[in-house]
Amino acid sequence: MSSEQRKPCYILGLSCFYHDSAAVLLKDGEVVFAAQEERFTRKKHDEALPVRAVTRALRSAGITMRDIDAVVFYEKPLLKFFDRILSTVIAVWPRGFLMFHRAMHEWLQKKLWIPQIIRKELEYDGPVLFTTHHESHAASAYYPSGFPDAAIVTVDGVGEWATTTIGLGKGTEMTLKEELHFPHSLGLLYSAITYYLGFRVNSAEYKVMGLAPYGKPAYLDRMRSLMDLKEDGSFRLDMRFFTYEYGSTMTGKALERLFGQPRRKPEGPLTQFHKDIARSLQDLTNEVMLRIVRHAKETCPSENLCLAGGVALNCVANGVIRRSGLFKHIFIQPAAGDAGGALGAALAVWHRRFGGKRMDGFPHVFLGTEYAQEAIESFLKERGLPYETLTDAALPETVANLLEGENVIGWFQGRMEFGPRSLGNRSILADARNPDNWRKVNLKIKFRESFRPFAPTVLEERVSDYFDLREASPFMLLVADVLPHRRSEIPAVTHVDGSARIQTIRRDQNPRYEDLLKAFERKTGCAVIINTSFNVRGEPIVESPADAVNCFLHTEMDCLVLGNCLLKKSAMPDVRTGGQERYLGQFALD
């Protein structure tokens, strides 16, 4: 058969049944679709089998489940259940009675039947394969990195047993060498303190990271006493302070005694104490991560580092690793959490089972659904919403004019981002020079805590004019300082400690977004804008024009740009903009 006639190899990667379920479709080793299920079900961190994401993946590739060569699940369920879960039940006995019941119900009813559920729900009768959880994370970072070789570090809550792994990638081979085991987990330590600070676990860890710069490391010594940390970055947690092995909580009285204060009630007041705890935790995390990557460099010598796992979303620690100069190049998987496990699982099988070649790189994350201009216009007509259609040439200048000053703009373009960040296709944008925009976007549009910082998007070629950063940060995963003389120019994206979580943008990554930034720069001389995710607190990022319009109508957003259509709040009929409380009430606070 000639190569033109050869049927492409399709691999479907799935991560689900814990949190952040996702589906990723590979065609001959290239990612053709990737999306989290939460975007379609509108349930944040949805853990269900990603049936909707799979349906959209198949539709976008024009195939059916019969064309799929392998479905890959991102972890090994039996290893997790018979080895780790049951061992833990025995280790903590006689505590954990209720936890045992809950776990057994969950596993007996669902998690022990994963291949059967996949086959039934997706109407699929081909092979179902399994990678280990941390292999999935490692593969999600190494294979797309474009590096010929790399040290690989994965750090998260827990997979089967592993909570942290170190490995080496060379060509198409990837080997995990060392690991740390549950319950000793940096991810779970971070989650436990997140819980102690009254925030939601597996959801609000990034809030703790944002809170840290307001505090001092006053509790760093006590934080250190929670673990026996070795010089090589390995550690054991002192489990007397944690209850997550056997309880439905993360921490108990022992931790409250250690820090001298009870756990903060969710939505309770945030005091200096909480800020100091957040800062102490962040400093300890930086220290542990730095030791781990230093050990990885010794064990797996390479100039390149690949990072994945939920803790790799901690951009402050990533910034510390970058500044250490241990590695020449660093690639961090933008979907570093469990959603990215679907990508890694599929890539691991592409290389291990199908002997495929490496993908060239991972320049962007615009891998999800998209809506044609005609579909957007017919939707707006159907809803009876007034709008103006702009030409491609007029769009950047018009939006840049609106952006200057105090307007907050919903920006919905092209394919949806994969991973937790909005990077210019499902974003809320505002002028970073206006200090009032920080408060306005936090309190009147996102309805979230006032301390939360905003991230900037900057033209890649101008990043070093504004920030202490001389490399690209296309996925908003690096924190660097705003140059002191620029801080007063872009106050809305300068955090209290002078840092910023930076996204750089380059033409080949997203031409329309780059056009907008260029137009804004021409108009104002400033190459930086605020970019935050297009959602309200507790809501998944918008997926469709309908989601975007709902968010626009029920917040104090001033304008919405849907493809080439411009909607202005001032032109909206009053009747359409009511019902804010009902809208916000749909989403559980995170």
Added chain:
Amino acid sequence: MPLPLLLRRLWNAWKAVGRGIGIVTGFVLLSVLWITIFGIYALCRKCAGLLKRSSPPASYWQPVPPDYPNSLDHEF
């Protein structure tokens, strides 16, 4: 053939009762399992642990278990 309304209601009521019975018996069986099998094994492990005295190692890193043939096909 669709069931008559009355029979359908009876069937639904019986399913609800059956679910309730399932929850109770499941709870009892799991509790017995937890106390007996898991309890005895956990106690033996704890006793064995009391006899073991080991000093903390220099490093907590553990080697990753080697892969085995066709491991991708298996859930373990």
